[in-house]
Amino acid sequence: MTHRIVIVGGGAGGLELATRLGKTLGKRGTASVTLVDANLTHIWKPLLHEVAAGSLNSYEDELNYVAQAKWNHFQFQLGRMTGLNRETKQIHLAATADENGAELVPARSLDYDSLVIAVGSTTNDFGTQGAAEHCLFLDTRKQAERFHQQLLNHYLRAHAGQDESPTQINVAIVGAGATGVELAAELHNAAHELAAYGLGRIKPENLRITVIEAGPRVLPALPERIGGPVHKTLEKLGVTVLTNSAVSEVTAEGLHTANGQFISATLKVWAAGIRAPGFLHELDGLESNRINQLQVRPTLQTTRDDNIFAFGDCAACPQKGTDRNVPPRAQAAHQQASMLVKSLKARIEGQVLPEYKYQDYGSLISLSSFSAVGNLMGNLMGSVMLEGWLARMFYISLYRMHQVALYGMFRTLMLMLGSRIGRGTEPRMKLH
Numbered sequence: 001m002t003h004r005i006v007i008v009g010g011g012a013g014g015l016e017l018a019t020r021l022g023k024t025l026g027k028r029g030t031a032s033v034t035l036v037d038a039n040l041t042h043i044w045k046p047l048l049h050e051v052a053a054g055s056l057n058s059y060e061d062e063l064n065y066v067a068q069a070k071w072n073h074f075q076f077q078l079g080r081m082t083g084l085n086r087e088t089k090q091i092h093l094a095a096t097a098d099e100n101g102a103e104l105v106p107a108r109s110l111d112y113d114s115l116v117i118a119v120g121s122t123t124n125d126f127g128t129q130g131a132a133e134h135c136l137f138l139d140t141r142k143q144a145e146r147f148h149q150q151l152l153n154h155y156l157r158a159h160a161g162q163d164e165s166p167t168q169i170n171v172a173i174v175g176a177g178a179t180g181v182e183l184a185a186e187l188h189n190a191a192h193e194l195a196a197y198g199l200g201r202i203k204p205e206n207l208r209i210t211v212i213e214a215g216p217r218v219l220p221a222l223p224e225r226i227g228g229p230v231h232k233t234l235e236k237l238g239v240t241v242l243t244n245s246a247v248s249e250v251t252a253e254g255l256h257t258a259n260g261q262f263i264s265a266t267l268k269v270w271a272a273g274i275r276a277p278g279f280l281h282e283l284d285g286l287e288s289n290r291i292n293q294l295q296v297r298p299t300l301q302t303t304r305d306d307n308i309f310a311f312g313d314c315a316a317c318p319q320k321g322t323d324r325n326v327p328p329r330a331q332a333a334h335q336q337a338s339m340l341v342k343s344l345k346a347r348i349e350g351q352v353l354p355e356y357k358y359q360d361y362g363s364l365i366s367l368s369s370f371s372a373v374g375n376l377m378g379n380l381m382g383s384v385m386l387e388g389w390l391a392r393m394f395y396i397s398l399y400r401m402h403q404v405a406l407y408g409m410f411r412t413l414m415l416m417l418g419s420r421i422g423r424g425t426e427p428r429m430k431l432h
């Protein structure tokens, strides 16, 4: 019987893996490859802060799983994984409802020989009082669009000229990691664009942005020489950066910090910390950690089941030679997907599986059109600092690499050309 590979989660890692396995094992008939996702379309998660600010129209950059499956010789199943039976080798999918709440696709089970779990992560509010109720998150396209709509609504109300409508908006962003600082810069840019389009009753300087960070500096996970210039640029843009300020409570009016400050905010975004989806916790006896990530070995097989692999943000993969895990980044998901293409082929052929070693190629932070800062790392060149235009080009190339993995070089070039032409005919900001 044909080997059945089921991949759950069509994100930065899972979709690349399904596409590449489909084009090889699927096309040759060596294996049947099935991708399962809770949604019908994919958008690369690192673009979500641009969707929130309105500088990117998510409908232009989304990919439809049904079409991608057809073009790349794999099957697609719509559904949210909720459970697993390791003995019968089945995953359970919940029923999917349409926009009116009626059942669209029923609950069902899928059989596998090799299962790959790549369901990503969501933001971790660490149970902070009021955060879930009053903050917006940037985990999905829907959430990013909701933020954009709320921001735009303030501008539209003010534009309508009602005297009582406020002409100042306070935005608070919790977390000065990459998402928080990039969102702050994108919002600053959005304020200028909105004014340029005539929605200028809220002046650019009256979109007040505060970034609140519990740690001692911005970008705590990256080297100081990246954090320093980013901090300076944010301050130059008029963004208030509060460090050593852990948020202890969120209310409708604003945020309280453990050191006694109160930050008044109309729009509040939580962009600090991650955790894997809750259903992974003790999933039919698989080992998981305190943030629900599945514990895996360097082969990316789960510690208690050789038939089940996990990778990307939802996996706790030890980083060889250190006491740390591989960081939850698109770069790691991409590398692991590339290795798993080889691993699954080796598994079917009964060969020894390769082991994953994280290669840090550096980090790039894009501060909208204002600046980009980062470092590139390689075996020969060591670590090279980049800033400005060149850093921005490398930043954009990360997304282009993801597109090449999904569409191939020729179609990626066509997409780039299409978006360049579109720039002349569409507003620079999404205004609806």
Ligand SMILES: Cc1cc2nc3c(=O)[nH]c(=O)nc-3n(C[C@H](O)[C@H](O)[C@H](O)COP(=O)(O)OP(=O)(O)OC[C@H]3O[C@@H](n4cnc5c(N)ncnc54)[C@H](O)[C@@H]3O)c2cc1C
Residues within 6 Å of the ligand: 008, 009, 010, 011, 012, 013, 014, 036, 037, 038, 039, 042, 044, 045, 046, 047, 048, 049, 079, 080, 081, 082, 118, 119, 120, 121, 138, 139, 178, 179, 277, 311, 312, 313, 314, 328, 329, 330, 331, 332, 333, 364
């Ligand atoms: C705003 C933002 C900016 C970022 N910027 C960067 C950056 O600049 N550089 C960088 O390296 N990283 C960045 N990241 C992190 C990066 O996006 C993640 O590390 C990466 O997307 C992880 O890939 P993944 O395949 O593990 O999961 P994801 O890309 O999150 O994909 C998970 C998929 O699983 C699906 N899914 C979830 N649960 C289920 C379920 N139960 N059943 C079926 N399907 C399910 C989801 O619909 C999704 O399609 C950013 C993240 C955010 C939120």
